[in-house]
Amino acid sequence: MDLLAHLEAYVATVDETSFSRAADRLGIAQPLLSRRIKTLEARFGGLLFDRSRRQVATTELGMLLLPYARDVLERAQRLDQVARSAQRSRARAVGVPADCAPAALAQVIRAGAERGTTLSVRELPPEEREARLADGTLAYALLRVPPERAGHRVPLGLATAPPLDARPLTDARRGRPVHLEDLRPRRTGAAAGAASGAATGARTVPLPILTLTEDDVPYARDRLARAAARSGLPEQLVRPGGPAATALAETLAGRAVLLCGEPFARRHGADWAPLADASLHRGYDVRATPRQPGGDVPQWLSEMLAAAAGAGTAAQAVRRAEPADTTTRLAAHG
Numbered sequence: 086m087d088l089l090a091h092l093e094a095y096v097a098t099v100d101e102t103s104f105s106r107a108a109d110r111l112g113i114a115q116p117l118l119s120r121r122i123k124t125l126e127a128r129f130g131g132l133l134f135d136r137s138r139r140q141v142a143t144t145e146l147g148m149l150l151l152p153y154a155r156d157v158l159e160r161a162q163r164l165d166q167v168a169r170s171a172q173r174s175r176a177r178a179v180g181v182p183a184d185c186a187p188a189a190l191a192q193v194i195r196a197g198a199e200r201g202t203t204l205s206v207r208e209l210p211p212e213e214r215e216a217r218l219a220d221g222t223l224a225y226a227l228l229r230v231p232p233e234r235a236g237h238r239v240p241l242g243l244a245t246a247p248p249l250d251a252r253p254l255t256d257a258r259r260g261r262p263v264h265l266e267d268l269r270p271r272r273t274g275a276a277a278g279a280a281s282g283a284a285t286g287a288r289t290v291p292l293p294i295l296t297l298t299e300d301d302v303p304y305a306r307d308r309l310a311r312a313a314a315r316s317g318l319p320e321q322l323v324r325p326g327g328p329a330a331t332a333l334a335e336t337l338a339g340r341a342v343l344l345c346g347e348p349f350a351r352r353h354g355a356d357w358a359p360l361a362d363a364s365l366h367r368g369y370d371v372r373a374t375p376r377q378p379g380g381d382v383p384q385w386l387s388e389m390l391a392a393a394a395g396a397g398t399a400a401q402a403v404r405r406a407e408p409a410d411t412t413t414r415l416a417a418h419g
Contacts, residue, residue: 235368
């Protein structure tokens, strides 16, 4: 027996002094209401209403049980309200890359609170964000997708330790995009060879290119490896940088260059120049778990999460003045 539904029928009939009006109030058929009243009477062992009169009258037993019935219904109503309130205020976990700007994530949390949604941010690797979104652990997540199919794109570039003098990315100071072939070993000049005791025409050793965990996804690894091979870079030159702090330390010490977004590089005092090859940039879609009510991502949340990850238009990041052809560009780099 659904005790609450049966008590509702009982209390509504007392209030309305009519079976038909009580049924209308509850939105049910009168025969169903009558059956519920009879079920309660059988449970309590006595009549709740005197049906011998033209107008329904509550019996002595009915009046005795009425305050308790009302109390049960009021408590059940409060229980429902608390449960609904808890669902509305329950923190919804959002999966984000580890290199998002903290200040931007704080704005996301505040914006959710202003809209009555409690958000909690979780920094997770790309594949874990996808898995946790699928199993419902995350309500929303920034998922890596190829940039040409992405709703949001984050221009990637190479970060170096300032100043850039005598380092591979000398064009970055002038705001020019970087081509991977610019990092190929170069021949040193006669003066440099004499100063180092090496023979004139010796080749410099290029700095390794470190990648972050955020770019350790199959399609991104494959694209970067193929681009490096086309550019004539040694295969071992591109490698995972390990923890972000370690990769940054190597970069700021001048022992490596780091593949990352501009906001991440600038926050840590590194210089940065965008990669000219937009196919190597990051692509993101903001998605909701299938278990999320409605299944849609609010527009404000999608835009703010993308901004926190450094999303922009990749074409704008690399639309800079540069030599018109590869020969001229390589000549400019020695």
